[in-house]
Amino acid sequence: MPAFTRVLARATFAALVLVASPLTLAQTPAAPPPVSAFFGNAPFGDARLSPSGRHLAVRASAPGKRDFLTVIDLDTNSAKVVAHYNDADVRNFYWINDRRLVFDTHDKGVGPGDQRFMPGMYAVDFDGGRFVELASRNFVNSSTGTRITRRLLPPSSQMAGNTPWVDSDETYALAPVGDTRNELSHVDLLQVNTVSGQYKTVPRPGATRGWLLDHKGEPRLAITYKDLTTTLQYLDPATGKWRELTSFPTFKETAATIEPVAFGPTGTLFVTARGKAGTTAMHTFDVNTGKLDPQPLLSAPGYDIDGELVINRDKVLGMQFRTDAVSNEWFDAGMKAIQQDVDKLLPTTVNLMSVPARGDSPLLVVTAYSDVVAPVFFLYNSKTKSLNKVGEARPGIDPTQMGRQQFLRYKARDGLDIPALLTLPPGAKRTSLPLVVMVHGGPWVRGKSWGWAADSQFLATRGYAVLEPEFRGSLGFGSNHERAGYKQWGLAMQNDIADGVRWAVDKGLVDPKRVCIAGASYGGYSTLMGLVNDPDMFRCGISFVGVTDIGLLFDNGAHFSSDTSRDVKQHSLPERIGDPVKDADQFKATSPLQQAARITQPLLLAYGGVDRRVPINHGTALRNAVMRTNKQVEWIEYPEEGHGWALEKNRIDFWGRVEKFLDKNIGSGAVR
Known part of the structure; x- marks a missing residue:
């Protein structure tokens, strides 16, 4: 052992120990919080x-x-x-x-x-x-x-x-099983007695990739994968046998594509599905007929429904989901009233609520946050209407020192609406500010939603405006926005970033001579391509764990392993990014590594030594190529890190270096 x-x-x-404590704003200290506070x-x-x-x-x-x-x-x-x-x-x-x-x-x-x-x-x-x-x-x-x-x-x-759902000492565990190629074969569901430690494997209907338990806490839905097809299998309680509910292509969205979310206390299956408007909404699915109810239970125009149901043993109470911010939507009248009471006690924050399984309890956990308030946890008693603070995620953060944030949309050059977050320095006059454009990774993910975030607030407290675009290809804003990014790495996706800077300059918010671009993973790739495509716009770049060559996503080389499956490389990446053979010329034109000689600005590069998503050879190859013609390269390597910084010491070290790099190039220490 x-x-x-x-x-x-x-x-x-x-x-x-719980103490009554309102959420208050302290007086502003002279110095901003240290790196470690973030x-x-x-x-x-x-x-x-x-x-x-x-x-x-x-x-x-x-x-x-x-x-x-x-x-x-x-x-x-x-x-x-x-x-x-x-x-x-x-x-x-x-x-x-x-x-x-x-x-x-x-x-x-x-x-x-x-x-x-x-x-x-x-x-x-x-x-x-x-x-x-x-x-x-x-x-x-x-x-x-x-x-x-x-x-x-x-x-x-x-x-x-x-x-x-039931009072039992048993629970379930998931056990991934690999195949001969060291890739995922299936996921077993294990029923575990937590007192004796004994367990048994639930019989599965195929190559399961996911499971869903019903309102009684029993296995009811298995998600299987075979021949590039995803199938939802239902364990019928009447027969005790698995039967197919529906199936759809795994790597291509169709009208039949649904995403199971949860079973309600009455056995209703809730799923998300894409409607005619191109956005996903919450629906119910009839397990007897295999049909989707066409009437959405919850939808948000312009946004894909992204979240989870709030359920107790008695009923579905509502949903926690995000549009521009994360919030609760209540179906239950009692929960609506409780939300109003909590919001009166905490009027300056968004107040998320979670409930215990039994509906007769008056207690709820409240997570309060805003653009300037890092999450604070409270316990609320709906009978006594008392609110007690339990803890704070970031006790070293003073809200009065944080920068205000807004969700906005600007037009790309082809007319597409680009959602974005803009965070301004605390007390900023909103004119001629130095700007850091933060590009999210993925790229097929939703970036941030409105609310406190360590990186953007750290930069804001150092005097920088921070723009975070949801460029085409980002998820969460409908299929049209996502598909507009297909095969647009370094092209229209990159133009969306530059158009955001032009918007900010036109508004008078930003000093056009003090703009830096930064990001991780795909955001690191976009950083490098921003320096290539728009050298007069971006004075510097910060790329961490960044992709440096599209071809390396398909073949990292003999000495580097990847956590991207072969099926994804063969059936998803070619549609989303391009085909390595058919689109070879485009790959070359949009490869930072191939275009390294065009990167002339100061550049900070940081990589993890054991990254399996973007192996370190991405970084070393680019570093060596850029430094043939540009010596303004700062290299950071954390040998024990993967795709991001897990260790506190490395996060503090990295962002301390970022602070110095920005100050030297676009901050108060920059030569004007």
Whole structure:
């Protein structure tokens, strides 16, 4: 067994005992918060109510300590740490009944390249009793005990996170299984008794890639993959057999494509589907007829529905989803009234609410946030209308020092509307500001929504305006916006970025001589192509874990592995990016590596040594090519990091370097 010491603490952690505390704004200190206030490890992670609302489980930490799991008895207002380790941090957790929790771990002090253990999986009672190891942290499974042998879950097992619809000591885990090519073959669903540790594998109807439990907490839907087709299989409770509900192409969206979301307490299946307007909406799906109800339950013009249902054991209460920001939409009149009461108590923030499984509990967890307020967690009692603060994600952040943010849209040169976020420095006069354009990764993802974010606020507190475009190809704004980005890497997608700068300059917000472009992954690629395409616009560039050559996405070279599957490379990337053979000329023209001699501006490059998404050869090849003609290149390599910075020390180091780089090139230290 590896060294892995669990410590049960009997002392109450005072910072977690609930106290009445309104959300107030302090006086503005002279200096902005340090880098660590933005990019250090957060001291407070999450809070979840037990099904009855009697107990509140919280993941938190103290200075110099590992993340631990504590449970607050809300009747006595006392707390007890139930899981705490000296060589690991508690990560995900959830209640499986009113007495018992399941959780896993990770090591925040070790980068991906130095990881030696799996997350493991554990169960414990609210009082710290009946602790059971369910899945080993060893990569090779082992038995526990000296005389009694018990099979542990496969080390790759992950918590399924199922809602505690019934009071049972059992839960479910997901276990990915690889094939001979070291790619995903299928995902097993394991039914686990969290007291005995015994488990059994749920029979699957094919190469399952996902599972959905019903309103009774039983497996009801399996998502299978075969011959480039995704099929939804339904386990019929009347026959006990699997039957096909519907199927659709995996890598090509059609009218039949749906995304299962959840089963409601009455057995109704909720899904998202794309309508005639080109955006997705929430619908119900009849499992008996295999038909989608054409009338949406919830839609948002101009946005794809993106979120999850809020459900208790009795009914579907509403949904948490995002448009320009993340918010709750309530179907239940009682929840609408509670939302109004909470909003009166916290009038300056968006107030998200989560509910316990039992509908008779008056307690809710409120997560309050805004553009200047990092998430703050409260406990609200709907009977007494009392609000108590539980914890803060970023206690070192003073809202009065943050910059205000707005969601906006500007026109690209071909007339397409480009959504974007604009964050201005605190107290800015909105004229002739230095600008950092932050390009999101993916690119087929939704970027940020309105709200506090460490990177944009860090830059704003240093005096920079920050523009974050949702360029064509980004998800969340309908199929037309997404498909407009197909095969447009370095072309129209790149023009959208430049057009955002021109919009800001035309508005008088930005000094055209002080603009820098930055981003990670695809955003790093866009940074490099921005320097290539618009050298007079961008004075500098910051590319971290950035793609430097499109061809390398298809073939990283013999010495580098990739976490992108062969099917994605063969059937998705050619449609979205282009074909390496047919579009070879376009790939060359839009390759930063091939166009390296055209990059003449100061450039900061940063890569992780064990990145399997964008291996480090992307960075070293570009660095060497650019430096043949441009010596203004700063190179950062974090050998233990993957696709991003997992370690606190590296995040603080990186953003400290960014601050100096920007100051030198477009900030107060720049030569005018």
